[in-house]
Amino acid sequence: MTRFRAAAVWMAMGMIALAATFAIAQTPKSGGHLNVMLREDLPQGFAVHETATVSTSFPSMPCFNNLVIFDQLKRTESVETLVGELAEKWSWQDNYRNLVFFLRKNVKWHDGHLFTSKDVKFTFDMLREAPEAQAKLRINPRKDWYANVEAVEAADPHTVVFRLKRPQPSLLMMFASGYTPIYAAHVPPASYRTGCIGTGPFKVKEWRKGEYADYVKNPDYFVKGRPYLDSLRYVVIENRGTRISALQAGKLDIAFPGETSKTASEQLKKAVPQLVVTPVGQMVTDNIIMNVKKPPFDNVKVRLAVSHAIDRRGLIQAVHQGGAVVGASLAPKPWGIWGIAEQGLQALPGYGKLADEKATAKKMMAELGYTPEKPLKVEIGTRAIAIYVDMASFVINELKQIGIEATLKQVETAQWHPMATRGDYQIGANLTGLGVDDPDANFYENYACGSPRNYSQYCNEVVMKMIEQQSQELHPQKRLEMVLALQKKLEEEAPRPILDWRLDYFTVWPHVHNMIPHNDIYNFGRMQDVWRDK
């Protein structure tokens, strides 16, 4: 018994010692510097509101704050993971018609001015292009996100009220995106193209064009004890091989979101086993856009044949070496929260058994009078970038098997979006990124009548009604059911069949802590809680 007691005491002491060691090892340390990868120089500088690319949002994140943000320490994003930033708390009022934010006091901009509700009103009036807006953005890619905001009122210096035309629970999600920082009212929006006055944990020290962006710790940051790091450098490396080599050699501590493919991560792990690789969703899809206003894709049967013909799983293996997953217009679990699960996909065009899908596609084309011997000739447009061209080449081969002979037209980046927006194409191989994993952000942007990013020019009153209904639904489960039905409908109409959801194998060195990648490349990187132990 005594021996047993002694053993128990020793065991308890050992566990305490182990726990203490673990606690010491995990206690964040202040100080230090980190080098972060950038794949290209910041397009439009820090002017996040004037771009829709992670090349701007990610390196700008440390400068800014939002009203609310997705918890930077949690991988999955949802209403449950929202935390306050410039807003201490918030409340829905008047049956979700008014959203009230109670702002933090004594928050300072990097130039010493005090942050108030005027800054919030300034930012959102500018974004929604309200008649009373004090400033105008020269490009405003996310105006549609705020179409339901009727007015923004600065009730007092620390309270701001958003009055909505109708209930829209999704609005909070969009406020939490990396694309929704608060701009300073006393600074012209154009100045963010060359510098950054934010309230964020880091101040921009220097931006050497084409080389790097340097940040230093903001000593006046409103969260006491944060940030942990003294400085950050975002290093621009345009060559992919050099980027990966720099990460492997330790010249970079953190990879760029969406930049590490499965193959690259495997090679990195093999070379440096201690590297930490985390597979996450990118919230980026490969998709086919078909111009529903022009023949032959104004015929739903042709669109469906295309959708049936493309072997999604084959594409994932051939083009992404397994680094992507199948899903409809919203990301499936665990990479997203709204997508149709694998089981539900089986019944949708293109997701069933390969032989059956191909046979269905062939039959549909044959009914229209086209066979592999007497094919329908079309031109498939895509951006002249490898990631687009690889996908388009795979699709061309798939279409050939069912009687569609597609010739590839590579379009330069400068021409791609004008061409797609004008609808000056028949069929295209496209990539789409979602700023937030939210039905409103996706459906209004990519499927709503008249949206400039609805490249298919698809407009269906029934679908519009379904979009509006789900947007107003307050009950989460009911809304999920509506969203699932909407996704099913979209795949059946096939204006923009989704081929896959890309994964990222986000890589950091083990001395980097609290750099948690999210299942959406656009919404992490604030760097407030990141620390290093080397």
Place this chain on the structure above:
Amino acid sequence: MKTYLAQRLGIAALTLFGMSLVIFALLRLAPGDIVDILFSTGGYVNPSERAAIEKELGLDRPLWAQYLEWIRNLFVGDLGKSYRYDLPAWEIIRPLIPVTVELAVLSLIIAVALGVPTGVISAVRQDTTLDYALRIVSLAGLSMPSFWLAMVIILVLVAWIGWIPPVTYVSPFQNFPLHCVQFLLPALAVGYRSSALMMRITRSALLEVMREDYIRTARAKGQGERHVIWSHALKNAILPVVTVIGIEFAFLIGGLVVTETVFNLPGVARFLVQAILWRDYPIVQNLVMFIAIVVIVSNLVVDMLYGVLDPRVRYAG
């Protein structure tokens, strides 16, 4: 001499004028402009916003007016404003020039230091094992593109020793040894190819000269072989090598795109490619004009050097 120089400068001015027209026209002929690229980063296009930006940047004016404004500003030393960065173009271009010039000069030094002596040795030891070995090395240098060599260097370094040179520019005033390390590898990659060219030119020019009567005379007078080669033969064989050095320098100023990209050096060529992709007309136009000036000046310097190196050369107006 003065008349010749004036004539050359006149031709240079005409060449630059022609270049300005060509680069201006070619840029406008390329599909898309900066406004398309800006909207590309937004993922949509709005015609009214588009028109407003075109007006803001002066792209709505007739082409001849845009051209004249550029030339007028050039004469008063105003390079315009970068469309992409919203900053004076000179502020962007200025830091790029020393990086590229340093890399080009260093590459040429390596090329000359490797190419000329090996060319001499190869010529003197014609058809020996050493000659064959050096010719194989030089042929390999000519066959391997410098960008490929640059990538191989990076990959081998990272795979073998887990190290690569700094990925951000290190100023010589900040850390001279590290600066040298940063430039030495790309300079070696570029210089090796150029050295191969120089070795072959030196070898063939020297072999030709070595058969001349005055070389036989020098030897007959009892002069040492080393003196004959270095003082008599090489002096007369060096003119084609100088020509190649001039051409190589001019080429390197604008032709280091991939080397600068692979080694992540912030130089002219790498930035020029980005500026072209962004249709940043003020940056592209002025950088191309800078490269054209370098080409013209280096050719002029080479022509002037002929007179210094070979007293038989006379400049006629």
